Amino acid sequence: MAQAPPADKRRLILDAAIRVFARQGFHATRVSDIADEAGVAYGLVYHYFSSKDEVLNELFIERWSLLLAAIEEADKTAASPRQKLGAVATFIFDSYRHDPELMKVIIVEVTRAANSFGKTHLEQIQRAYESIAKIVADGQESGAFRGDVAPMFASMSFYGAIEQLLSGWIFGTIPASASDFDQARDLLVTTICDGLEPRG
Amino acid sequence: MAQAPPADKRRLILDAAIRVFARQGFHATRVSDIADEAGVAYGLVYHYFSSKDEVLNELFIERWSLLLAAIEEADKTAASPRQKLGAVATFIFDSYRHDPELMKVIIVEVTRAANSFGKTHLEQIQRAYESIAKIVADGQESGAFRGDVAPMFASMSFYGAIEQLLSGWIFGTIPASASDFDQARDLLVTTICDGLEPRG
Amino acid sequence: MAQAPPADKRRLILDAAIRVFARQGFHATRVSDIADEAGVAYGLVYHYFSSKDEVLNELFIERWSLLLAAIEEADKTAASPRQKLGAVATFIFDSYRHDPELMKVIIVEVTRAANSFGKTHLEQIQRAYESIAKIVADGQESGAFRGDVAPMFASMSFYGAIEQLLSGWIFGTIPASASDFDQARDLLVTTICDGLEPRG
Amino acid sequence: MAQAPPADKRRLILDAAIRVFARQGFHATRVSDIADEAGVAYGLVYHYFSSKDEVLNELFIERWSLLLAAIEEADKTAASPRQKLGAVATFIFDSYRHDPELMKVIIVEVTRAANSFGKTHLEQIQRAYESIAKIVADGQESGAFRGDVAPMFASMSFYGAIEQLLSGWIFGTIPASASDFDQARDLLVTTICDGLEPRG
DNA sequence: TATGAATGAGTTTTCATTCAT
DNA sequence: AATGAATGAAAACTCATTCAT
Numbered sequence: 041m042a043q044a045p046p047a048d049k050r051r052l053i054l055d056a057a058i059r060v061f062a063r064q065g066f067h068a069t070r071v072s073d074i075a076d077e078a079g080v081a082y083g084l085v086y087h088y089f090s091s092k093d094e095v096l097n098e099l100f101i102e103r104w105s106l107l108l109a110a111i112e113e114a115d116k117t118a119a120s121p122r123q124k125l126g127a128v129a130t131f132i133f134d135s136y137r138h139d140p141e142l143m144k145v146i147i148v149e150v151t152r153a154a155n156s157f158g159k160t161h162l163e164q165i166q167r168a169y170e171s172i173a174k175i176v177a178d179g180q181e182s183g184a185f186r187g188d189v190a191p192m193f194a195s196m197s198f199y200g201a202i203e204q205l206l207s208g209w210i211f212g213t214i215p216a217s218a219s220d221f222d223q224a225r226d227l228l229v230t231t232i233c234d235g236l237e238p239r240g
Numbered sequence: 241m242a243q244a245p246p247a248d249k250r251r252l253i254l255d256a257a258i259r260v261f262a263r264q265g266f267h268a269t270r271v272s273d274i275a276d277e278a279g280v281a282y283g284l285v286y287h288y289f290s291s292k293d294e295v296l297n298e299l300f301i302e303r304w305s306l307l308l309a310a311i312e313e314a315d316k317t318a319a320s321p322r323q324k325l326g327a328v329a330t331f332i333f334d335s336y337r338h339d340p341e342l343m344k345v346i347i348v349e350v351t352r353a354a355n356s357f358g359k360t361h362l363e364q365i366q367r368a369y370e371s372i373a374k375i376v377a378d379g380q381e382s383g384a385f386r387g388d389v390a391p392m393f394a395s396m397s398f399y400g401a402i403e404q405l406l407s408g409w410i411f412g413t414i415p416a417s418a419s420d421f422d423q424a425r426d427l428l429v430t431t432i433c434d435g436l437e438p439r440g
Numbered sequence: 441m442a443q444a445p446p447a448d449k450r451r452l453i454l455d456a457a458i459r460v461f462a463r464q465g466f467h468a469t470r471v472s473d474i475a476d477e478a479g480v481a482y483g484l485v486y487h488y489f490s491s492k493d494e495v496l497n498e499l500f501i502e503r504w505s506l507l508l509a510a511i512e513e514a515d516k517t518a519a520s521p522r523q524k525l526g527a528v529a530t531f532i533f534d535s536y537r538h539d540p541e542l543m544k545v546i547i548v549e550v551t552r553a554a555n556s557f558g559k560t561h562l563e564q565i566q567r568a569y570e571s572i573a574k575i576v577a578d579g580q581e582s583g584a585f586r587g588d589v590a591p592m593f594a595s596m597s598f599y600g601a602i603e604q605l606l607s608g609w610i611f612g613t614i615p616a617s618a619s620d621f622d623q624a625r626d627l628l629v630t631t632i633c634d635g636l637e638p639r640g
Numbered sequence: 641m642a643q644a645p646p647a648d649k650r651r652l653i654l655d656a657a658i659r660v661f662a663r664q665g666f667h668a669t670r671v672s673d674i675a676d677e678a679g680v681a682y683g684l685v686y687h688y689f690s691s692k693d694e695v696l697n698e699l700f701i702e703r704w705s706l707l708l709a710a711i712e713e714a715d716k717t718a719a720s721p722r723q724k725l726g727a728v729a730t731f732i733f734d735s736y737r738h739d740p741e742l743m744k745v746i747i748v749e750v751t752r753a754a755n756s757f758g759k760t761h762l763e764q765i766q767r768a769y770e771s772i773a774k775i776v777a778d779g780q781e782s783g784a785f786r787g788d789v790a791p792m793f794a795s796m797s798f799y800g801a802i803e804q805l806l807s808g809w810i811f812g813t814i815p816a817s818a819s820d821f822d823q824a825r826d827l828l829v830t831t832i833c834d835g836l837e838p839r840g
Numbered sequence: 841t842a843t844g845a846a847t848g849a850g851t852t853t854t855c856a857t858t859c860a861t
Numbered sequence: 862a863a864t865g866a867a868t869g870a871a872a873a874c875t876c877a878t879t880c881a882t
Contacts, residue, residue, distance in 0.1 A: 049845080065355035067267070070872060081847040086874065122437070152352040154411055155265035166413055176436070186438045192414060193405070193427050194436060200404020201397035208396050211354055213366055218390060227393050235435025236376070236394060237322070238386040249862080270855060281864040283859085292856065449866080465755035467667070470851060481868040486853070488866095522837070552752040554811055555665035566813055576836070586838045590818060593827050594836060596808050597801035604800020605793070611754055613766055614792055627793050635835025636776070636794060637722070638786045649841085670876060681843040683880085692877065 050088045053078045057095045062141035066096055066149040066157075096157060100150045103142060104164050107131065111171040121179030125198060126229045128172060132202055133221040136209070144210050147203060169195050185233075198232050250288045253278045257295045262341035266296055266349045266357075296357060300350045303342060304364050307331065311371040321379030325398060326429045328372060332402055333421040336409070344410050347403060369395050385433075398432050450488045453478045457495045462541035466496055466549040466557075496557060500550045503542060504564050507531065511571040521579030525598060526629045528572060532602055533621040536609070544610050547603060569595050585633075598632050650688045653678045657695045662741035666696055666749045666757075696757060700750045703742060704764050707731065711771040721779030725798060726829045728772060732802055733821040736809070744810050747803060769795050785833075798832050 056078035060069045071092050075082045089095045114127035136143040150157040151165060158165065173195035179185035185194075205224060208214035218224070256278035260269045271292050275282045289295050314327035336343040350357040351365060358365065373395035379385035385394075405424060408414030418424070456478035460469045471492050475482045489495045514527035536543040550557040551565060558565065573595035579585035585594075605624060608614035618624070656678035660669045671692050675682045689695050714727035736743040750757040751765060758765065773795035779785035785794075805824060808814035818824070 067356070071874080072872085082849090083847055083874095083876085084845080086876095087845070087847095092873070148354050152354070154348050154352070154407060156267075158411075162411065162413070169413065179436070183438075185436045186434075189427050189431055189436065190418060192408075193418070193424070194431060196404045196408050196414065197401035197428060197431055200400040200402070200407075202400070203404070204396045204400020205393065207354060207400075208369075208392075211358075211362065213362070213369065214392055214396060218392065224393070227389050228397060231389055231394060231397050231435070232431060233436045234386075235431070235437075236379070236385045236389065236433045237435075238383075239439065271857085272855085275865095282866090283857095283864055284862080286857070287862070287864095290857095467756070471853085472851085482870090483853095483855085483868055484866080486855095487868095490853095492852075548754050552754070554748050554752070554807060556667075558811075562811065562813070569808075569813065579836070583838075585836045586834075589827050589831055589836065592808075592814060593805070593818070593824070594831060596804045596814065597828060597831055600800040600802070600804020600807075601797035602800070604796045604803070607754060607800075608769075608792075608796050611758075611762065613762070613769060614796060618790060618793070624793070627789050628797060631789055631794060631797050631832060631835070633836045634786075635831070635837075636779070636785045636789065636833045637835075638783075639839065671878085672876085675844095682845090683843055683878095684841080686878070687841070687843095 049078075049080055049084060053080065053085055053088060054095065054099060058099060058139075058142050058145055061096065061099075061145045061149060066092075066145075066153075093157075096145070096149060097160065099142065100146055100157065100161055101164070103135070103146050104161070104168070107135070108164070108167055108171065111168060111175075115171065115175055115178075121175055121182070121184045122229060122233045124175045124179075125172070125232065126225060128175075129198075129202055129225045129228055130222075132206070133225055136206055137221050140210070143206065147206055148210070151203065152207075169199060172199060194232075198228075201228055201232065249278075249280055249284060253280065253285055253288060254295065254299060258299060258339075258342050258345055261296065261299075261345045261349060266292075266345075266353075293357075296345070296349060297360065299342070300346055300357065300361055301364070303335070303346050304361070304368070307335070308364070308368055308371065311368060311375075315371065315375050315378075321375055321382070321384045322429065322433045324375045324379075325372070325432065326425060328375075329402055329425045329428055330422075332406070333425050336406055337421050340410070343406065347406055348410070351403065352407075369399060372399060394432075398428075401428060401432065449478075449480055449484060453480065453485055453488060454495065454499060458499060458539075458542050458545055461496065461499075461545040461549060466492075466545075466553075493557075496545070496549060497560070499542065500546055500557065500561055501564070503535070503546050504561070504568070507535070508564070508567055508571065511568060511575075515571065515575055515578075521575055521582070521584045522629060522633045524575045524579075525572070525632065526625060528575075529602060529625045529628055530622075532606070533625055536606055537621050540610070543606065547606055548610070551603065552607075569599060572599060594632070598628075601628055601632065649678075649680055649684060653680065653685055653688060654695065654699060658699060658739075658742050658745055661696065661699075661745045661749060666692075666745075666753075693757075696745070696749060697760065699742065700746055700757065700761055701764070703735070703746050704761070704768070707735070708764070708767055708771065711768060711775075715771065715775055715778075721775055721782070721784045722829065722833050724775045724779075725772070725832065726825060728775075729798075729802055729825045729828055730822075732806070733825055736806055737821050740810070743806065747806055748810070751803065752807075769799060772798060794832075798828075801828055801832065 057074045060073045060077050075085050110131040114124045173191040176191040176194045180187045209219050257274045260273045260277050275285050310331040314324045373391040376391040376394045380387045457474045460473045460477050475485050510531040514524045573591040576591040576594045580587045657674045660673045660677050675685050710731040714724045773791040776791040776794045780787045
C-alpha cells in the first residue's frame with residue numbers, strides 16, 4: 041500500500057514559501073502565510089529558519105549556486121563564445137520555464153531588490169556578472185568578439201537584457217505569445233552578438 | 241522687486257524625500273524622516289500628500305513623463321534609428337549624471353520594484369518600452385535594422401541593459417572609473433546595434 | 441468654573457504605570473495595561489517612552505535621586521550620626537507612607553531585582569549605600585560609633601534591614617498593626633545603634 | 641565492586657539548572673538552556689518536571705528546608721540567644737560559601753522576587769522569619785535581649801541585613817576582600833546584638 | 841526513559857495616518 | 862498653512878509545553 045512520503049517539513053516550508061512569495065511578494069507575506077500554505081504550525085517555520093529573511097536567503101542561495109555552476113560549466117566547454125553565451129541564456133530561460141515561481145522570487149525579491157536582499161547577496165550576484173564577463177574577455181582574446189567593448193559592460197548588458205525579458209514575461213509586459221523560450225534565447229544572443237544592424 | 245521665493249514647502253518635501261529615499265530606501269524611511277530632512281513639521285507632509293506612497297508616486301510621474309517626452313522627441317527627429325537609440329540612452333544616462341539620487345529612487349524603488357510601485361506604474365513604464373520598440377520597428381521598415389528581431393524584444397533588451405548598467409554604478413558593481421557616461425552610451429549602442437562580433 | 445487640568449499625558453502614563461506595576465509586577469504588565477490604566481491610546485506610551493523599560497527606569501531615577509538627596513541632606517546637618525541614620529530611615533519610611541505603590545515598585549522591581557533593573561541602576565543604588573557608609577565612618581571618627589565594624593558593612597546591614605521591613609509590610613509578612621512608621625524607625629535605629637543586648 | 645552511579649538524570653538537570661539560573665537569571669533561561677547544560681534532550685526536562693517553574697521550586701524547597709532545619713536546630717541548643725543568631729548567620733553564610741550559585745538563585749530568583757516565586761513560597765519564607773523571631777523572643781524572656789524591640793522586627797532586620805550582605809557579595813557591591821565570612825558573621829551579630837554605639 | 845519535532849499563544853514595538861489646535 | 866500629539870492596527874519572533882516515536 042502506498043505510504044505517504046516522509047514529510048520533509050523543512051522542504052515543505054521552503055516550497056510553500058516560493059509559492060507565497062511569488063504570489064504576494066516577500067514584504068506582503070506574513071510568516072503565518074507561509075505556515076498556512078505549508079500546512080504546518082506557525083512556530084515550525086522558526087524551528088527550521090531563524091527568520092523570514094533566512095527563508096528567502098536559502099531559496100536564493102540554493103538557486104543561484106546552480107546558475108553560477110551552469111555559467112562556469114558553459115565556459116569550460118570547447119564551444120564558441122557565442123555558444124557559451126547562448127548556453128547561459130538557455131540555462132536561465134529554462135530555469136524560468138521549469139519553475140517560474142521560484143525565478144520570479146529570485147529576480148523580483150533578490151536580484152532586483154537592490155536595497156534589501158540584493159545588497160545582502162551582492163557578492164554572489166556579482167560573481168555571475170564576472171563569470172559572464174570572462175566569457176566575453178576570452179572571446180575578445182580569441183578574436184571572436186570585437187575588442188572595443190569592456191567585458192564587464194557587455195556582461196552587464198547581456199544579463200540586464202535577460203532579466204528584463206524575464207520581468208516582461210513575469211509581469212505580462214511582453215505578450216505571452218512571444219514567450220517561446222528558444223526563440224527568445226536566439227533573438228537575445230543575436231542582438232547582443234550580431235547587433236541590430238544587418239551585416240554588410 | 242525681487243521677492244524671496246515663497247518657500248514652496250511642497251517642493252521642499254519632495255526634494256527631501258528624494259534624498260531620504262535614496263539614502264535609506266522607501267520602506268526604511270519613515271514619514272518623519274522626510275519631514276525632518278525637509279525641516280518641516282510631521283503633519284505637513286500629509287497636508288500636501290495623501291500618503292507616503294503618494295510622495296514616491298509624484299516623484300516617479302514627474303520624472304518618467306520627462307523620459308517619455310524625450311523618447312518621443314528623439315523619435316520625431318530625422319536622425320537614424322541608431323542615433324535615436326543613442327539619444328534615448330543619452331537622456332537616461334544624463335538624467336543619472338544630473339540627479340543620481342532621483343534616478344536611484346526611480347529605478348530601485350519603482351521601475352525594478354515590480355511587486356509594489358512597479359505594479360502601480362506598469363502602464364507608464366510599458367509606454368516607454370513601446371516607444372523604444374517603435375523606433376526599432378521603424379528602423380526595420382526602413383531597412384536600417386534587421387527584421388528578424390521582434391521590436392519589443394529589442395526594446396526590452398536595450399532598456400534592460402541600460403538599467404543594469406545604471407544599477408551597476410549605483411551599487412558599485414561597475415567600477416566608477418568606467419563611468420564615463422558618453423563612452424558608456426557608445427558602448428551600449430554599439431553592442432546593441434553592431435553586436436559583439438566583428439563585422440566582416 | 442473649575443477647568444480640567446491640562447492633561448499632562450506623560451505624567452498620566454507614569455502614574456498609571458506605578459499603579460499597574462505595583463498591582464501586577466513589571467513582567468506581568470503589558471504595555472496595553474499601562475495605556476488602559478492611563479486611559480490613553482496604546483501608541484502614546486511609545487510616543488513618550490522608548491520602551492516599557494524606559495517607563496520603569498524613569499520612575500526609579502525620579503525617586504532614587506530624591507533618596508540620594510535626602511541622605512546627603514541628612515549628612516550635612518549638625519545632628520549626631522544616630523540622628524542622621526534616623527533621618528535616613530524616616531525619609532524612606534515616609535516615602536512608603538506617602539506613596540506605597542511607588543515604593544513597592546522601586547523596591548520589588550528595581551532595587552531587589554538584581555538580575556534585571558537592579559543591574560542597570562547598580563551604580564545609583566550603590567551610591568546610596570556609600571552615602572550611608574560615610575555617615576557611619578564619620579561617626580566612627582568622632583567616637584560616636586564603635587570602630588570595629590566596617591562602615592560599608594554597617595551601611596548594608598542598615599539598608600538591608602530597612603528594605604526587609606518595607607517588604608514585610610508590602611507583602612503582609614509583618615502585621616500591619618506594627619506599621620507605625622515612627623515606632624518602626626525608632627526600633628530599627630535602636631537595634632542598629634544600641635544593639636539587641638541591654639546596656640550595662 | 642564500585643559501580644558507576646546510575647546517571648541520575650533528574651539530579652543532573654537540577655544541578656544544571658542551578659548553573660544556568662545563576663548565570664542568566666530564571667527569566668532569561670530557556671528550558672533548552674537547562675537541557676543543553678545538562679547534556680540531555682529537551683523533552684527530558686518535562687519528563688522529570690512538570691514545568692520550568694517546577695525546577696526552580698524544587699531547588700528552593702530543597703534548600704530552604706535545610707535552612708529551616710538549621711534554625712530550629714540552633715534554637716534547640718543550650719547556647720545563648722546571641723550564639724543562636726550567630727549560628728543562623730553562620731549557616732547562611734556557609735551555604736553561600738559552599739554553593740554560591742545555588743544561594744544566588746535562591747535569593748535573587750525566589751526570596752527577593754517577591755512578585756513571582758517569592759509569592760509562591762511566602763509561607764515557607766515566613767516560617768524562617770518566625771523561627772528567628774522566636775529566638776529573639778526567648779532571649780527577651782530570659783533577659784538576654786532588651787524587651788522593647790518587637791521580635792519580628794528584630795528578626796526581619798537581622799535576616800534583611802544578612803541577605804543584603806549576600807547580595808553585596810553576589811553583585812560585587814561589597815569588595816570581595818571583605819568577604820571573610822567568619823568575620824562578616826561576627827560583624828553582623830555584633831551590630832545587631834551590641835549595636836553600633838560603644839558600651840559605656 | 842529518552843528524544844526533539846511540532847504547536848500556537850502572547851507581547852513588544854513600529855509607524856502610517858488622523859486630528860485638534 | 863502648519864504643528865506635533867494621539868491613535869491603533871499589524872506582524873515578527875519567542876519559547877513553554879505537548880506529543881509521536
